Amino acid sequence: MGRLTGGDPSLLRRINSAVVLYALRAADSATLTALVQVTGLSRPTVEGVVEGLIEIGLVAETAAEEGGTRRQGRPARRFRFRAEAGHLLGIEIGSHRIAALLSDLGGRTLDSEQRPVDETVPADERLERVRTLVAELLRRAGVARRSLRAVGVGSPGIVEADGTVRLGTALPGWTGLPLGERLRRSFRCPVLVENDANAAAVAEHWKGVAVESDDIVFVLAGLSPGAGSLIGGRLHRGFGGAAGEIGALHLLGREATPEALLSTTGKPLTPLDEAQVAAVFALARDGDGQAREAVDRFIRRLVHDVAALVLALDPQLVVVGGWAAGLAGVLEPLRGELARYCLRPPQVALSELGEAAVSTGALRLALDHVEGELFTVEGTVTGRQGRPPVRGTSP
Amino acid sequence: MGRLTGGDPSLLRRINSAVVLYALRAADSATLTALVQVTGLSRPTVEGVVEGLIEIGLVAETAAEEGGTRRQGRPARRFRFRAEAGHLLGIEIGSHRIAALLSDLGGRTLDSEQRPVDETVPADERLERVRTLVAELLRRAGVARRSLRAVGVGSPGIVEADGTVRLGTALPGWTGLPLGERLRRSFRCPVLVENDANAAAVAEHWKGVAVESDDIVFVLAGLSPGAGSLIGGRLHRGFGGAAGEIGALHLLGREATPEALLSTTGKPLTPLDEAQVAAVFALARDGDGQAREAVDRFIRRLVHDVAALVLALDPQLVVVGGWAAGLAGVLEPLRGELARYCLRPPQVALSELGEAAVSTGALRLALDHVEGELFTVEGTVTGRQGRPPVRGTSP
Structure with missing residues (x-):
């Protein structure tokens, strides 16, 4: 009989952590017993993983009163995913409009803002207006800039993998613009730039007609x-x-x-x-x-x-x-x-999403990125959106 | 620390068998020691797996004299993948030509045949001519029909997943023809039907210009x-x-x-x-x-x-x-x-493949199918062509 070769303890720990976090996010809150059932892990493993997730701020213990069946004696501890542990932005930079959506780590929209912009506005000024719009949005929502975990951007043109606009004739100064790099300077978190129609396709698949x-x-x-x-x-x-x-x-x-x-x-x-x-x-x-x-x-x-x-x-x-x-x-x-x-x-x-399609898709791309970091262990999970991590643990 | 949950012994056995077979196919022949090194499995596991593969005819022990370094004392036993354990066909059914390629389990072409056919020939007669051509090809190569493990077919038209031609205007009687089913009756092995241009794309990627x-x-x-x-x-x-x-x-x-x-x-x-x-x-x-x-x-x-x-x-x-x-x-x-x-x-x-593109691609599709059966364990290997099985064991 074979065993798992090269059993790397830290790899297994990361897989287990991703599995538990995924199960927690899918539920409102869960007891250790429920997590043991859903994940197939042992109780000591789940306990260890949950402690680790609490330490890094991604999981919190809920008050025992909040929902759940009480039994006689001490109520079971319940845990939840802390969607408020980080935030995401979805930004559209169009020829006639800039827009931004703000969400928590669970992808729930907290606030949004959009503004018309003239198609002749040069690239530098267009980016400056995006920064201003985002700053106002964050201030209004009471979210600190350092809480941003990822920013998605949808904009016209052919966009390289690194976020550089290879060709973009719809906006002045767009061709050749290192859009991702410029925005990463403002946000100090991963910035994912995508063609606007691509972002819109992702959005309609996420929460639109598709x-x-x-x-x-x-x-x-x-x-x-x-x-x-x-x-x-x-x-x-x-x-x-x-x-x-x-x-x-x-x-x-x-x-x-x-x-x-x-x-x-x-x-x-x-x-x-x-x-x-x-x-x-x-x-x-x-x-x-x-x-x-x-x-x-x-x-x-x-x-x-x-x-x-x-x-x-x-x-x-x-x-x-x-x-x-x-x-x-x-x-x-x-x-x-x-x-x-x-x-x-x-x-x-x-x-179905109309004018919100591009920024919504940009937000989904940012969410994909963060989910990739939280739930993926190299080589064990496909890149498919919304897929559960290894060992099909979706409750 | 977590362990592999639900550790199913027969699943692990199948994974190990696929890994050893993959390693053997990639080498001309290999000793048990080499297989242990390449696969990361234990020596008793490799021995057990190799015995099982010999029993089902997929692996043979080579004569010790064939290549390999001799040491003093008893020479190490060597094993090889038996590519001759089964055969594959790649068939083109076109409007002006029918053609077939015969290969062993390793995808090595053993023989081929092609024949012109008039575009007005009705579907039944066209299929009959394909059967005749294949029968002659098998006879000439001395390969028994029961040795066929899979047959790939490339033909014009939109082909459904089950091998039915949904729409095919280039050949008389092709639209609605249950081509896969008809041919499975002749071959009694899996028959994979694919659009001709799709098959040709696969072929050029396999051994052509792409x-x-x-x-x-x-x-x-x-x-x-x-x-x-x-x-x-x-x-x-x-x-x-x-x-x-x-x-x-x-x-x-x-x-x-x-x-x-x-x-x-x-x-x-x-x-x-x-x-x-x-x-x-x-x-x-x-x-x-x-x-x-x-x-x-x-x-x-x-x-x-x-x-x-x-x-x-x-x-x-x-x-x-x-x-x-x-x-x-x-x-x-x-x-x-x-x-x-x-x-x-x-x-x-x-x-680069010219007239052979469609039948070559059809052969590759048959080979993919057989490799999928030999080397894939559900859920552990991607469907990508030519990819190694789990645990990256490519030597």
């Missing part, structure tokens, strides 16, 4: 659509972080740019901004023939780009978000065309 | 291009097995069909077969203006479809195979256009 779907494409439908996708519940970034950057596709067909597509005068719409586009959509709704044609052209292009994503990836569900999703009925033409041309048409749904 | 790349798109460039992709070294099938079926994309743009694209007369080319297409390409090479324009249109469409895949997936490498790849210089225009329009252009290469 909670039941592991294979999704999120289309951030603006002037130039971007997309994020999850495959088997995991973010698909692509080899160089550029997956889903479908906006360039129309260039190949030598089709018109959005400026030309949406023109009702024959001349390109410049500057092409949301107000201009909204005006064209409004005209179309009022029955203006040229505006209707322009909107049709715009939707056809969106449908084409989304179809390309769907044919390449074969997702279960396509989620449409971004401002264009709100302007007109893009959903019905999209469903119709996908059903017509895709060999296996996916479901199509509107984003 | 051995160094884990994120690839294989484009099977025919009249209607199909594609297979690997993400992180694993096949991406999509939610419904339809990923990469990019051929429908041109319909969306209301662009012309291949029949019209390749016409030099203004009338659609019918029937559009390889001979007709080859003739157009030959005319173009001879300087015919209309043929050149037709070829340009055809290549533009291919470039557009591939670009859609690349923008959606962001692979490291695009491999171009299929007959269109051989007809004209598609590589250079593809590289140029991808560099122009993709935010992060991938490398582009021609298939």
Whole structure:
């Protein structure tokens, strides 16, 4: 009979600690007896692990009165995960808006803030405004900056693994910006930077319209659509972080740019901004023939780009978000065309999180990072979101 | 201190057996002492496991004279993996060709056979021809049918997990055909059916141009291009097995069909077969203006479809195979256009395996299945191809 070879005591201790913490977080509070049952560990092991977790502030003993069945004699001690032991931020840095969400270690949102920002604001000033917004948010919530355990950021562009923006044409000064490094100076905790559409995909899977779907494409439908996708519940970034950057596709067909597509005068719409586009959509709704044609052209292009994503990836569900999703009925033409041309048409749904999608996804990425630190032991747990640690101990 | 909970003796025995077998397969032959060193197991455990593997025919003792250092006194016993203990088939069932590869349990090719088949041949007859071809191949190689451990099959169409063709327009009677079930009746061993482009992607990653790349798109460039992709070294099938079926994309743009694209007369080319297409390409090479324009249109469409895949997936490498790849210089225009329009252009290469790509990939899928059975213990090994079993025992 074999034994576990190379049995490293400190590795086993860390596995046991992760298992107990995971079980505690899944419950409101638990007794030692319950933890022994759920984890399969011995009582002395659980006791030792819980003491260690109390010492580092991640677990607290609850007052015996709080819930739980009392027995005769001394009530059983109960323990809980201290979600308040740390905090997380999810930040969106967009072309027209900055926003931030603050949560505890359990991912519960404590407060949020957002502010419009002009698309012409340079990178340094944009970052300064993010810092100001976060400082106000923390002050209002009474959370110390040193309590932050991780910060997630969603922003347009192709983002490298280290948080540098490789290419980002939507924001001035964004291409080449070491965004992660710049923000790490402010926060002194891990900062995870992600493409905005990718973050939104993660958000809809976490608490939006895609909670039941592991294979999704999120289309951030603006002037130039971007997309994020999850495959088997995991973010698909692509080899160089550029997956889903479908906006360039129309260039190949030598089709018109959005400026030309949406023109009702024959001349390109410049500057092409949301107000201009909204005006064209409004005209179309009022029955203006040229505006209707322009909107049709715009939707056809969106449908084409989304179809390309769907044919390449074969997702279960396509989620449409971004401002264009709100302007007109893009959903019905999209469903119709996908059903017509895709060999296996996916479901199509509107984003449930709307404007909060990017910051919510950024928060989830920060939470993933912290959960990875708390619950993962190298080589023993898959990277899948929300998965339990080794030895399936989920109660 | 914790111990492995629920220590199931038979689970541990299976893990140990998988580890020893994996170590033996990686070496030509090995002594018990070497196995003890490599696996970290105790000598009695290794002895017990090896005896068990000899009993079921997967391991043999080699003659002491075969290689190895002799010492004074009794030479150390040496053992080897019996690759000849079973056999595998990789089969291509295409519209114009059927082909089969035979290998041993180690994946070494023993023999192969291929035969042209007309695209109009009905499904039953096509399957009958496959059976005949396989019977001849087995007879020639002196391999008994009962020695087959798994059969992989690559064929056009969207293939369900159970081996049923959900949609396959390239072959008569293919849509709805329970291909896996039909072939399991002939082979009485596991039969794994996969889309042809998916199989080809697996093949190029195994022993073709993509051995160094884990994120690839294989484009099977025919009249209607199909594609297979690997993400992180694993096949991406999509939610419904339809990923990469990019051929429908041109319909969306209301662009012309291949029949019209390749016409030099203004009338659609019918029937559009390889001979007709080859003739157009030959005319173009001879300087015919209309043929050149037709070829340009055809290549533009291919470039557009591939670009859609690349923008959606962001692979490291695009491999171009299929007959269109051989007809004209598609590589250079593809590289140029991808560099122009993709935010992060991938490398582009021609298939190295050529016509053997689909059957080779089908063989690899059969090998994966058998390796999964031999080397995997539930929940302990990732599904990644070629990965060692638990406890990193690769010598």
